[in-house]
Amino acid sequence: MIYRGAGxxxxxxxxxxxxxxxxxxxxPSAKSSDLSLMQFLLAVGIGSAINVVLGFVLNRELHPNGVRHHFFFVPMQWPALAIMLACAVVALLK
Incomplete structure (x- = not known):
């Protein structure tokens, strides 16, 4: 499994x-609701920032059943931080 807990x-x-x-x-007047690249990066960055904070809170202490919150065998805050930084770099380069 690629995740554990809330990963x-x-x-x-x-x-x-x-x-x-x-x-x-x-x-409402447009036929489609397309997001610009900056709006997409902002949304993904905010979602990842929420996960970074949530990962630090959830993985702060060992739970009674021993479950840690992982994504691809890494604590969930680190991949979320990498996604957030990638969004920031792309936004700055664009």
Whole structure:
């Protein structure tokens, strides 16, 4: 399995933020609600930032059943931090 505990949120939270931002910025008069690259990067970055904080909180102490919150065998805050930094780099280079 590629995740343990709440590690699945590493991908789900940025995706949910993209959908939420797409819904919030939807223009009712337009036929489609396309997001710009910067809006997409902002949504993924915010979702990943939430996961970084959540990962540090959840992995702060060992749980009674021994479950740590991992994504690809790495604590979930580190892949989320890498995704957030990648979004920041792409936004700065664009």
């Amino acid at each position: 699945w949120m590493t991908l789900l939270t940025p995706l949910a933020m993209v959908l939420l931002l797409s819904w919030l910025l939807m223009d």
